Amino acid sequence: MEQGVFDLTIKSLFEKNGPDDEDFEAVLEFVNQLEPDEVDKFREAMKPILNPSTLIGFSFTKPFGYNGDFFIIEKIYQKYANPNPKYKKWDEFIHRLPVAIAVVNRKKLAKEILADLNKNSNGEPKSVLILGSGPVTEVNEYLIETPGNNLVFDMIDLDQRAIDYAKNKNKAFLKFLNFEKRNVIRYVPEKSYDLIWSAGLFDYFKDKHFVYLIKKFYQHVNTGGEMIIGNFGVQNPSRKIMEILADWFLYHRSEEELIGFAKQAGIHPTQVEILKEPLGINLFLRTRK
Ligand SMILES: C[S@@+](CC[C@H](N)C(=O)[O-])C[C@H]1O[C@@H](n2cnc3c(N)ncnc32)[C@H](O)[C@@H]1O
Structure with missing residues (x-):
């Protein structure tokens, strides 16, 4: 992917504190287009949300030592979104994924x-x-x-x-x-x-x-x-985003x-x-x- 497109996409997502509903398909397409050698760069750019405050970050950092613990499954059942505006839209994005549904x-x-x-x-x-x-x-x-x-x-x-x-x-x-x-x-x-x-x-x-x-x-x-x-x-159409963003x-x-x-x-x-x-x-x- 062109560096300019990559940088611009990430910048605009963080400027608005995460994807809005209308960005859903575009974000998925962006992730699905990533080449294997771009994964580390993408994860680095996503660092501000790859921490246990978001569902994706909880999965990525594995505070309980493994993916798919009871806590994250329960949050998916409850459609939980962190009220902190820095994280909220990212959690809402997860609940829209076919895999969460x-x-x-x-x-x-x-x-x-x-x-x-x-x-x-x-x-x-x-x-x-x-x-x-x-x-x-x-x-x-x-x-x-x-x-x-x-x-x-x-x-x-x-x-x-x-x-x-x-x-x-x-x-x-x-x-x-x-x-x-x-x-x-x-x-x-x-x-x-x-x-x-x-x-x-x-x-x-x-x-x-x-x-x-x-x-x-x-x-x-x-x-x-x-x-x-x-x-x-x-x-599973959400497989790539699970693997890349949630390390799942x-x-x-x-x-x-x-x-x-x-x-x-x-x-x-x-x-x-x-x-x-x-x-x-x-x-x-x-x-x-
Ligand atoms: C993804 S959760 C699913 C929970 C529940 N079945 C559901 O669908 O809501 C997986 C659960 O299996 C447990 N688990 C993982 N490996 C296990 C093993 N080898 N033996 C027993 N439990 C295990 C985890 O601790 C976790 O609570």
């Missing part, structure tokens, strides 16, 4: 799956295991909306801060919730479940770990139950790859399907038993 969509999908399981429970208790449970916002909203809840939940997360946050958020519902600070790679459930759900976790795992994990956890699905595992699809790298996977993983894990093809949230960015491998 897809994250909010997947919470809605989770709530629908939980509501269906509860509806079909005929008043009998049903068990749910959530892997990489994070802020536990989908369950919180489901419980608020479901006075006749019959579901009981085991929540697995390796970050104690996520567990503390989720427990506090779900104070009113702790009788339905059991939290375990565990790494899903090593964790072996002591029982079987009617539903095993995971979103925002398996995209961090290599293929061989993905297959190992679904094979292990599928053994803990009750007959008549199901396991639903989320993964970003290869069609994930394994993006196609529907065929996910179905192939189920096959490698020995799950019969008739038991396998792909679910998507409305934007088709978050895919879900659904396996029934």
Whole structure:
């Protein structure tokens, strides 16, 4: 990119404290046009906002040591924007990205799956295991909306801060919730479940770990139950901006790859399907038993 265009674009964005709504497409195009050797220069120019005061900067600087912590996911759910005018428009920009909308969509999908399981429970208790449970916002909203809840939940997360946050958020519902600070790679459930759900976790795992994990956890699905595992699809239009500005790298996977993983894990093809949230960015491998 021509140096003059680069400098002018950055200068005008900072002069107005971040992109306005009408700049959204132009900023995306600018980032998508960057060549690999321009990434460092771009990040240097963006330094004033690449700090934990913005959502992008929080992801970039990783105060909790990794991307995709419960805190940033919760801020995306809440559509949080820092009120400081230096940062506000940058946070609002993030919430307009298809990837952020897809994250909010997947919470809605989770709530629908939980509501269906509860509806079909005929008043009998049903068990749910959530892997990489994070802020536990989908369950919180489901419980608020479901006075006749019959579901009981085991929540697995390796970050104690996520567990503390989720427990506090779900104070009113702790009788339905059991939290375990565990790494899903090593964790072996002591029982079987009617539903095993995971979103925002398996995209961090290599293929061989993905297959190992679904094979292990599928053994803990009750007959008549199901396991639903989320993964970003290869069609994610926000991938480049996530990687460049937020330093957020994930394994993006196609529907065929996910179905192939189920096959490698020995799950019969008739038991396998792909679910998507409305934007088709978050895919879900659904396996029934
Ligand atoms: C991106 S968040 C998703 C949270 C939640 N599932 C949601 O969709 O709102 C990922 C969560 O997985 C947790 N996590 C990451 N690696 C893990 C592992 N190996 N075992 C257990 N939890 C893990 C993180 O601490 C974080 O809370």
